[in-house]
Structure formats: C-alpha cells, structure tokens
Amino acid sequence: MIRPVATTREMTGMPTGRLAVWWVIASEIVIFGGVLGSYIMHRIGHPEWEYQAAHTNTMAGAFNTVVLLTSSLAAVLAHNAAEQKNGPKAARFLMLTCLGGFIFLVVKSVEWTNEIHHGYTLASSTFWSFYYMAAGLHGLHVIAGMVIMLFVAADARKNKELQRVENIGIYWHFVDLVWIFLFPLLYIAK
Amino acid sequence: MSDTAHASAGSHGDHSKHYIKIWAILLALLVVSVVGPIIGEKLEHGGTINHHMRLILTLITAFGIAIVKAFMVVKHFMHINLEKKYVTYMVTAMVGFMLVFFGGTAPDVLEHEGTHWENVSAKEVVKRGQAAGAAGAEHHGGAAHPAEGSHVPAAPVEQEVKH
Amino acid sequence: MSSTAHGHAASVGNGHDAPAGHHHNPGFIEKYLWSTDHKMIGFQYLFTGMAMALIGGFTVYAFRMQIAFPGMSIPGYGRVTAGDYNALVTTHGTVMIFWVAMPVLIAALGNYLIPLMIGCDDMVFPRLNRLSYQIFLVSALVLISSFFVEGGAFGGAWTSYPPLSSKSQYNLTGVGSTLWVVAVALEFVAFLLGGINFVTTVMNSRAPGMKLWDVPIVVWMIVLASILFMASVGPLVAGAVMLIFDQNFHTGFFDPVKGGDPVLWQHLFWFFGHPEVYVVLLPAMGIVAEVITVFSRKRLFAQRTVIMTAIAVGIISFFVWAHHQFVAGIDPRMANVFSVTTLIISIPVAEMVFVYIGTLYGGSIRLTTPMLWALAFIAEFLLGGVTGIFLGASGADIYFHDTYFVLAHFHYTFFPIAFIAVFAAITHWFPKMFGRTLNETFGKVHFWGTVIPFNCIFIPLFVLGVRGDHRRIYDYRHFPDSMQAGMQDLRVFATLSLVVLLAFQVVFLVNFFYSMFKGPKAPANPWHANTLEWAAPSPPPHGNFPEGLPTVYRGPYEYSHPDRKEDYWPQHIAPEGA
Structure with a gap:
C-alpha cells in the first residue's frame, strides 16, 4: 500500500498516530466508566457485598499493581530511549513491559483459579460477577496491548516507526490507570 | 524539567532518572493505600475510632490516593500536560x-x-x-442463587409504586 | 476564469502536495473487496446498508400485514406466529438503526465525502478503515445468521430490556438473542474504529488553507456525530458484556433477585440511545445544509451558528436520556430534571431548522430532486420534533408511553433522517460517485411516491396512539379497547400505504442501477457547487485529485458573491491576482 498524503499532514501540530491514541483512550474511558460506575452504584447500595469482598486476595492485587506500575515505568523508559533514537534499547524496554503484562496475567490466573476452587464463580453473586467482568475486560486490554507492543518492538529493533513506541506507551499507561482504580474498588473496599 | 520530556518538545535529553523517581513515589503511595485501610480496621477493632471514621480513612487512603496516582501517571508518563490543550x-x-x-x-x-x-x-x-454474612454461613457468596425463575415473580415488577 | 469543471481542475494543482505513484492496476478482489481506498469503502458501506434496508423493509412488510390482516397468510412470508412477530419487530428496529441509518449516514457518506471535501487523497488510517468495514460486515452476517439458528432471531425488541432480553423463557429465542448482542457489539467496534479515523482525518489532514470554519457543514456534522458516538457508546458496550453474561452464564447484573437491577440496563442503553438519535440526526442536518445552499444559490445563513448549535446539541444530548424511562420506575425528581433538559434540547434543533429556512429566504431556489428531498426533510422532521415535545413532558408521556404515538413520533424523526436525507445525499452526490447522472423524472416520481405514503402511514398511527393503541401487540382482535370503530381501518390504511411506499422504492432502485451504468455522463461539477469534492473529476480516481491536492482560499458557501460573474466561487480557486 502506498502511503496517502493524508497520513503525512499535521494540521493540529500533533502526529496523527498520537492523536488517534488519545481518541482511543477517550472512547475507552467511557467503556470503563460504564463498568466502574455501575459497580460503584451497586457496591454502595449493597452493603452485604463486604462479606464477599473479604474473600478477594488483597496481596495478590497489590502485587499486580506493583507489576503494572513497573511495566509502565519500562514503557516510559522505552519512550525515553526512542526519543534518543535508540531503537534496540526501546525494543528491550518494550519487551520488559510485555513481561510485566505477562506476569500480571499469570498472577491473575492463579488468583482466579484459587477463587473458583473456593466456590466463588462468575455466577456466585453479583459482586463476583462484577469482579470477574471488570477484571476480565481489563485483562483483555492487557492482552491486546501486549500483542500490539510485540509488533511495535519488532519494528523498533530495526529503528523503524519509533514514534509508535510512545503511542503504545500511552495506551499502556491507560491500561495501568484503569487498574489503579480497579484495585481499590475490587480489593481494598471491604 | 518535565516540560522538555516530550518527543515533540525538541530536546532529546535523558529523563530516565525522573521517571524512576515518579515510579518510586507511585510505589510508596501504593503501600499507603494498602496499609491505610488495614490500620483503619485494626483501630476500629481496638475501639480507637468508630466505623464512620474508618470509612473516611479507607476513602482517603484507597480512593484519594488512587486519584493522586492516576494524576501522576497521566502527567508524568502520558505527558498530557505537554499535549495540545x-x-x-x-x-x-x-x-x-x-x-x-x-x-x-x-x-x-x-x-x-x-x-x-x-x-x-x-x-x-x-x-x-x-x-x-453475619452468620458467617455464606459459602458461595451471600445471595446464593435461587433456582432460575422457579419462585421468582415474573420479573418486571421490581419497583413497586407506593401510593 | 472559465466556469467549466475543467477550468477548475486546471487551477487545482499547487505543486507541493501532489500525490505520486497511484498508478497500479489492482485486481478485482483488491479493488472491490480488499480496498483501502476511502471511496470504495464508502461504497461497501453504502451497498451493505442498502441490502440491509431491504431486510428491514421486508420485515416491516411482514409484521404490518399481520397487524392489518391478523392471521392471514402473508404473500411472500406465510403465516406470522407470535414468536415470528417479535423477531420481525426486533429485527426491523435493529437493522434500520444500526445497519442502515448508521452505516449509510455516517460510515458510507463519511468515508466517501470526508477526504474529498477536505481536499486530501484518503483517510489517515486506510487499513484501519478497511478493518472497520470488515468488522461491520461480520456483524451484519452474525445478525442475519441469527434467523437460521434454533429458536430464530432475537425477539426482545431493539431496546432489549432485561429480563425480557436476558431470559430465554421470556423472549422465546435461544442462541439468537446472544447472536443479536454480539452483532450489535461488533458493529459498535466497527464504528468506533471508523469514528476515530474520521475525527483524526479531519483534525489533521485538511487541505492547506482550510481553517476549521472552512470545513463544510456536513463534514463537521459527521465528525461531531462520531465524537458523540464515541462518548456515549461506552456504557452500552459494558452493558452488552453484562447482558451476554446474564443470558449465558447465569449472572444477575440485571436480575433483582440476585442483587442486580434491570433499570441499570435501561440507563446504560439510553445513555447511548439518546445521543444516538443525534448521532444520526447531525449528519442528516449536514446533508440538508449542503443541498439547500447549493440549490438556493445563496450563502448558508449563519454558518458558524449552525456549527455552534450542533456542538450545543451534542452536549445537551448527554443530559436527556432518561426521558425514555419515565414509566420505568425512575425517581420522579429525576424525571422532572430530564423533562426540562428534553424541552431545552428542542431549542437548538429548532434553531437549525430556522437557519435552513433563513437560507431559503431570498435565494434563487432550484427544485431539483435532491432539493425536494432536503425540503421534505425540513418539513417532516419538524413534525417529528414537535410531537416529541409531548413525549418529553413527563406528565403527558405517562399517557403516550408505549403507544403508537411514540412510534409515529419516532418514525417522523428517523424516516427523514435515515431515508429522506439519505436520498437527498445520494441524488446530490450520485454524479460525483459514479460519474453519471440520475434521471430527474424518475427521481421526482420516487420522491412523491415516498413522501406521500410516508405521511399516510404515520398520521393514522398518531391518531391510533392518541386513542390509546398500545404498540407491540401481535393480534389486536384480543383487545376490544383497540378494536373500536375505525381503528382497524386506520391500521389497514397505514399498512397499505406502507406497501405503496415499498413499491415505489423499486423506482429508485431501477433509476439507481440503470443510471450507474447507462446514465448520461456527468461533468465534474454539475450543480456548480463550491466544495472541494466537485474539484475532483467524476468519479474521482484513486488519489482523488489527479492534478495535485487543492489549496483552500475561502469558505464553502460563497454563492452569488457580488464581485463575481458566476454565482459560485469554489473553495480552491485562487483569488484574482494572487
């Protein structure tokens, strides 16, 4: 495909890719806003949920927060490297970010397996429905981010499309951000 | 320094120290947000504060700090302050x-x-x-699911009008 | 300066921005099915939308015949059972809104017009654009496939309120209900991708010299609609996930017995559902603005006001959603708030209508087919808007809710949007799209054959609604209140008018497809219009502007400028002496 001239124009003074990422984030805010809003309404209206929330594993959640924060650090360091035109270094940091996402998912699956074994499944009660649904939706975003990041890293290693390092980083920070809110909502509010 | 941290800002300096500092602050805040509610629970148990105070403590440490963390990520990692308004x-x-x-x-x-x-x-x-929950009997979550639709009133009468 | 189309094309080139190397001959698949060209993707959306409109038209034919002649074997369908009736009504609503109005108004016209009207050669993300259409196509196929699974297509109405939609013992459909939710969710993903593409394209890739106020109204409107869609659809995406879980995994998000709340779905749905009305209304308003200025040979009256008004409509539309739920058990205090906001939003919409009438005033009006459609839009939409006032007031709504009055009101807004404005757009841009001219006589026959039966359908339904006729009833013979003197006659009259309306669409299809291949060749600028798409040849080649991408020197509505001999002044023509 030949690149259209359209892709090279920058009327707003912002590169098109980054502008689009911000629009993606804008549309994601309302998706997660809908989930979290619905959850919060129910959580306040149903004080009995505290007995179920007591069974979530705060330490696993906290560990995962550390993992995601650290992977975000790696993502921003990748952007730092990309700024200095150091593609291979940026690619290495991106792989580190991916590793963070991977650890996150592993911890999550261990945690979920454990909870399901204790009988807390998707349909146990509406608290658990929200718990799995919100975290699952977030998990899908983690997976999507990791897949895209692998492609970006492959390009960055060859010093190609370095601006994408920042773009995927912004998306990853957003995924991190959602978790920053999910963590206290699902784990700490007991 | 953060106002030069952006690709489009022209300068290509190394900002990794700044990012690591932010990351350290985020981790510290995380510790506070986890420990805060636990201390609150302990204090309530010990009778130092009442339930109301504990809720406020949880709100501030867990959710107040989440907002602070979110703000830091948006500003220092996503660089929203350097984007167009x-x-x-x-x-x-x-x-x-x-x-x-x-x-x-x-x-x-x-x-x-x-x-x-x-x-x-x-x-x-x-x-x-x-x-x-109070009986501690709940095993599968409080409102153990009743058999689908058997003794459930045909649904949309959920909200009854009081005259 | 020559006023012929070729004269314009010669002045298009400004050198520094010329697209190069767009000369390769793609094969059939690459050209028609795997294309990244915005025009082809626009056509794909257009033809998919037209095909889906046939499904929507057929379903309405079947269930209206059942209402008029209950129990009869309907020609072309057979007997409509109660379950069929629900599925047909649901499919009609869903298809017409999500697979006809949205793809044609926003995706097809947006894809086709945006790059041409802002003077660039394609969208900024051509492959994302292609992906968006492919997801859309899959969503349409998923929806159609639900007809062929056990239990048939979803029968829980297009608003799909739980528990009707979440429990198969209520909606009497099996896996079809999940397929329906999946199809709608996929369609949202497609439009989110498309919307992001539209917005970034217009923000970043306008022709040199084109300031925000120089962007034609229709592009503004499509972009605003995309933003509205993006900002409102999120909660419903979340809701769709919850509904799928409720249907298949025994969760209780919307089940009060398990601690959920069915009213939550209504909020999630209408928080999207009401802005959605404006998502389709704004592009329709944009089309009408373009057509009216071109055929009044006059500047658009208060151009900036229209844009500001549209932005205001967009913002207010987020504050009105619960007026759909006045009888759903929402808190009466909130009902008051939403009544007030609903009445407020009619003000900016009315203002737009006044602006269009102001544009007509003193213009030299040409009653071409597109102009007729545009004028009909104003007249018919006005009726839809005015009847909405009754429904917005929560007191009156308690009486009118779920009657045919609501249905007629809704169709008086949506039919002008999804068909009248679309016909205006198709007849207006057809010469550009296919390089040929539609037959005017056939066009006018089709116009009158559509607009008159349209009123004949829905005016009786208003009357029925005021007499308390409840909607969603399969066979009125079981309800003596609804079988009073003359009521069934009105239903029969409305249904026969529908058949006439559907029959006249054949005229359009014949005209459309015949002219596409055999119509007289169209010049580049047959209507003597100003906007940039008319600077490209008809039909525009790949890359749109073979003589170099245009530069913009003025606003899009400089008609009948006193300093000029011609009554139009295209945006890309350099000022004399420049």
Missing part, C-alpha cells in the same frame, strides 16, 4: 460524561427507595445477604 479537554469531557451518567443513574440504582417507589427485591437481597 484539547487533549486534556477531551479526556476531561469524557470523565465528565461519566459523572453525568453516574449522577443520572445512581438515584434509581444506588438507592433502593425514593419518592413514591421502593425497590423491594433489592432490599430483600441486602437483608438476606447481611443475615448470611
């Missing part, structure tokens, strides 16, 4: 729309009664769940 407006507007959604929906969903109406089913569920 409308990016901030756009993101804020989206958050604002969600607040509108919450404000419009919560009076019906969060509350279980209001002017001339009462959500009988929800109150029932709360009562049942709390009884089960």
Whole structure:
C-alpha cells in the first residue's frame, strides 16, 4: 500500500498516530466508566457485598499493581530511549513491559483459579460477577496491548516507526490507570 | 524539567532518572493505600475510632490516593500536560460524561427507595445477604442463587409504586 | 476564469502536495473487496446498508400485514406466529438503526465525502478503515445468521430490556438473542474504529488553507456525530458484556433477585440511545445544509451558528436520556430534571431548522430532486420534533408511553433522517460517485411516491396512539379497547400505504442501477457547487485529485458573491491576482 498524503499532514501540530491514541483512550474511558460506575452504584447500595469482598486476595492485587506500575515505568523508559533514537534499547524496554503484562496475567490466573476452587464463580453473586467482568475486560486490554507492543518492538529493533513506541506507551499507561482504580474498588473496599 | 520530556518538545535529553523517581513515589503511595485501610480496621477493632471514621480513612487512603496516582501517571508518563490543550479537554469531557451518567443513574440504582417507589427485591437481597454474612454461613457468596425463575415473580415488577 | 469543471481542475494543482505513484492496476478482489481506498469503502458501506434496508423493509412488510390482516397468510412470508412477530419487530428496529441509518449516514457518506471535501487523497488510517468495514460486515452476517439458528432471531425488541432480553423463557429465542448482542457489539467496534479515523482525518489532514470554519457543514456534522458516538457508546458496550453474561452464564447484573437491577440496563442503553438519535440526526442536518445552499444559490445563513448549535446539541444530548424511562420506575425528581433538559434540547434543533429556512429566504431556489428531498426533510422532521415535545413532558408521556404515538413520533424523526436525507445525499452526490447522472423524472416520481405514503402511514398511527393503541401487540382482535370503530381501518390504511411506499422504492432502485451504468455522463461539477469534492473529476480516481491536492482560499458557501460573474466561487480557486 502506498502511503496517502493524508497520513503525512499535521494540521493540529500533533502526529496523527498520537492523536488517534488519545481518541482511543477517550472512547475507552467511557467503556470503563460504564463498568466502574455501575459497580460503584451497586457496591454502595449493597452493603452485604463486604462479606464477599473479604474473600478477594488483597496481596495478590497489590502485587499486580506493583507489576503494572513497573511495566509502565519500562514503557516510559522505552519512550525515553526512542526519543534518543535508540531503537534496540526501546525494543528491550518494550519487551520488559510485555513481561510485566505477562506476569500480571499469570498472577491473575492463579488468583482466579484459587477463587473458583473456593466456590466463588462468575455466577456466585453479583459482586463476583462484577469482579470477574471488570477484571476480565481489563485483562483483555492487557492482552491486546501486549500483542500490539510485540509488533511495535519488532519494528523498533530495526529503528523503524519509533514514534509508535510512545503511542503504545500511552495506551499502556491507560491500561495501568484503569487498574489503579480497579484495585481499590475490587480489593481494598471491604 | 518535565516540560522538555516530550518527543515533540525538541530536546532529546535523558529523563530516565525522573521517571524512576515518579515510579518510586507511585510505589510508596501504593503501600499507603494498602496499609491505610488495614490500620483503619485494626483501630476500629481496638475501639480507637468508630466505623464512620474508618470509612473516611479507607476513602482517603484507597480512593484519594488512587486519584493522586492516576494524576501522576497521566502527567508524568502520558505527558498530557505537554499535549495540545484539547487533549486534556477531551479526556476531561469524557470523565465528565461519566459523572453525568453516574449522577443520572445512581438515584434509581444506588438507592433502593425514593419518592413514591421502593425497590423491594433489592432490599430483600441486602437483608438476606447481611443475615448470611453475619452468620458467617455464606459459602458461595451471600445471595446464593435461587433456582432460575422457579419462585421468582415474573420479573418486571421490581419497583413497586407506593401510593 | 472559465466556469467549466475543467477550468477548475486546471487551477487545482499547487505543486507541493501532489500525490505520486497511484498508478497500479489492482485486481478485482483488491479493488472491490480488499480496498483501502476511502471511496470504495464508502461504497461497501453504502451497498451493505442498502441490502440491509431491504431486510428491514421486508420485515416491516411482514409484521404490518399481520397487524392489518391478523392471521392471514402473508404473500411472500406465510403465516406470522407470535414468536415470528417479535423477531420481525426486533429485527426491523435493529437493522434500520444500526445497519442502515448508521452505516449509510455516517460510515458510507463519511468515508466517501470526508477526504474529498477536505481536499486530501484518503483517510489517515486506510487499513484501519478497511478493518472497520470488515468488522461491520461480520456483524451484519452474525445478525442475519441469527434467523437460521434454533429458536430464530432475537425477539426482545431493539431496546432489549432485561429480563425480557436476558431470559430465554421470556423472549422465546435461544442462541439468537446472544447472536443479536454480539452483532450489535461488533458493529459498535466497527464504528468506533471508523469514528476515530474520521475525527483524526479531519483534525489533521485538511487541505492547506482550510481553517476549521472552512470545513463544510456536513463534514463537521459527521465528525461531531462520531465524537458523540464515541462518548456515549461506552456504557452500552459494558452493558452488552453484562447482558451476554446474564443470558449465558447465569449472572444477575440485571436480575433483582440476585442483587442486580434491570433499570441499570435501561440507563446504560439510553445513555447511548439518546445521543444516538443525534448521532444520526447531525449528519442528516449536514446533508440538508449542503443541498439547500447549493440549490438556493445563496450563502448558508449563519454558518458558524449552525456549527455552534450542533456542538450545543451534542452536549445537551448527554443530559436527556432518561426521558425514555419515565414509566420505568425512575425517581420522579429525576424525571422532572430530564423533562426540562428534553424541552431545552428542542431549542437548538429548532434553531437549525430556522437557519435552513433563513437560507431559503431570498435565494434563487432550484427544485431539483435532491432539493425536494432536503425540503421534505425540513418539513417532516419538524413534525417529528414537535410531537416529541409531548413525549418529553413527563406528565403527558405517562399517557403516550408505549403507544403508537411514540412510534409515529419516532418514525417522523428517523424516516427523514435515515431515508429522506439519505436520498437527498445520494441524488446530490450520485454524479460525483459514479460519474453519471440520475434521471430527474424518475427521481421526482420516487420522491412523491415516498413522501406521500410516508405521511399516510404515520398520521393514522398518531391518531391510533392518541386513542390509546398500545404498540407491540401481535393480534389486536384480543383487545376490544383497540378494536373500536375505525381503528382497524386506520391500521389497514397505514399498512397499505406502507406497501405503496415499498413499491415505489423499486423506482429508485431501477433509476439507481440503470443510471450507474447507462446514465448520461456527468461533468465534474454539475450543480456548480463550491466544495472541494466537485474539484475532483467524476468519479474521482484513486488519489482523488489527479492534478495535485487543492489549496483552500475561502469558505464553502460563497454563492452569488457580488464581485463575481458566476454565482459560485469554489473553495480552491485562487483569488484574482494572487
């Protein structure tokens, strides 16, 4: 495909890719806003949920927060490297970010397996429905981010499309951000 | 220093120290947000503070700090302050729309009664769940699911009008 | 300066921005099915939308015949059972809104017009654009496939309120209900991708010299609609996930017995559902603005006001959603708030209508087919808007809710949007799209054959609604209140008018497809219009502007400028002496 001239124009003074990422984030805010809003309404209206929330594993959640924060650090360091035109270094940091996402998912699956074994499944009660649904939706975003990041890293290693390092980083920070809110909502509010 | 941290800002200096510092602060805040509610629980148990105070403590440490953390990530990692102004407006507007959604929906969903109406089913569920929780008997979550549709009243009578 | 189309094309080139190397001959698949060209993707959306409109038209034919002649074997369908009736009504609503109005108004016209009207050669993300159409196509196929699974297509109405939609013992459909939710969710993903593409394209890739106020109204409107869609659809995406879980995994998000709340779905749905009305209304308003200025040979009256008004409509539309739920058990205090906001939003919409009438005033009006459609839009939409006032007031709504009055009101807004404005757009841009001219006589026959039966359908339904006729009833013979003197006659009259309306669409299809291949060749600028798409040849080649991408020197509505001999002044023509 030949690149259209359209892709090279920058009327707003912002590169098109980054502008689009911000629009993606804008549309994601309302998706997660809908989930979290619905959850919060129910959580306040149903004080009995505290007995179920007591069974979530705060330490696993906290560990995962550390993992995601650290992977975000790696993502921003990748952007730092990309700024200095150091593609291979940026690619290495991106792989580190991916590793963070991977650890996150592993911890999550261990945690979920454990909870399901204790009988807390998707349909146990509406608290658990929200718990799995919100975290699952977030998990899908983690997976999507990791897949895209692998492609970006492959390009960055060859010093190609370095601006994408920042773009995927912004998306990853957003995924991190959602978790920053999910963590206290699902784990700490007991 | 952060105002030169952006690709489009022209300078290509190394900002890794700054990022690591932010990361360290975020981790410290995380510790506070985990430990805060635990201390609150301990204090309430010991009788130092009442339930109300504990809730406030949880709100501040868990959710107040989450907002601070979110703000730090948006500013220092996503560099929203270096983007064009409308990016901030756009993101804020989206958050604002969600607040509108919450404000419009919560009076019906969060509350279980209001002017001339009462959500009988929800109150029932709360009562049942709390009884089960207090008895410590709940094994599969408070409102253990009743058999589908058997003794369930044909649904949409959820909110009964009180005259 | 020559006023012929070729004269314009010669002045298009400004050198520094010329697209190069767009000369390769793609094969059939690459050209028609795997294309990244915005025009082809626009056509794909257009033809998919037209095909889906046939499904929407057929379903309405079947269930209206059942209402008029209950129990009869309907020609072309057979007997409509109660379950069929629900599925047909649901499919009609869903298809017409999500697979006809949205793809044609926003995706097809947006894809086709945006790059041409802002003077660039394609969208900024051509492959994302292609992906968006492919997801859309899959969503349409998923929806159609639900007809062929056990239990048939979803029968829980297009608003799909739980528990009707979440429990198969209520909606009497099996896996079809999940397929329906999946199809709608996929369609949202497609439009989110498309919307992001539209917005970034217009923000970043306008022709040199084109300031925000120089962007034609229709592009503004499509972009605003995309933003509205993006900002409102999120909660419903979340809701769709919850509904799928409720249907298949025994969760209780919307089940009061398990601690959920069915009213939550209504909020999630209408928080999207009401802005959605404006998502389709704004592009329709944009089309009408373009057509009216071109055929009044006059500047658009208060151009900036229209844009500001549209933005205001967009913002207010987020504050009105619960007026759909006045009888759903929402808190009466909130009902008051939403009544007030609903009445407020009619003000900016009315203002737009006044602006269009102001544009007509003193213009030299040409009653071409597109102009007729545009004028009909104003007249018919006005009726839809005015009847909305009754429904917005929560007191009156308690009486009118779920009657045919609501249905007629809704169709008086949506039919002008999804068909009248679309016909205006198709007849207006057809010469550009296919390089040929539609037959005017056939066009006018089709116009009158559509607009008159349209009113004949819905005016009786208003009357029925005021008499308390409840909607969603399969066989009125079981309800003596609804079988009073003359009521069934009105139903029969409305249904026969529908058949006439559907029959006249054949005229359009014949005209459309015949002219596409055999119509007289169209010049580049047959209507003597100003906007940039008319600077490209008809039909525009790949890359749109073979003589170099245009530069913009003025606003899009400089008609009948006193300093000029011609009554139009295209945006890309350099000022004399420049």
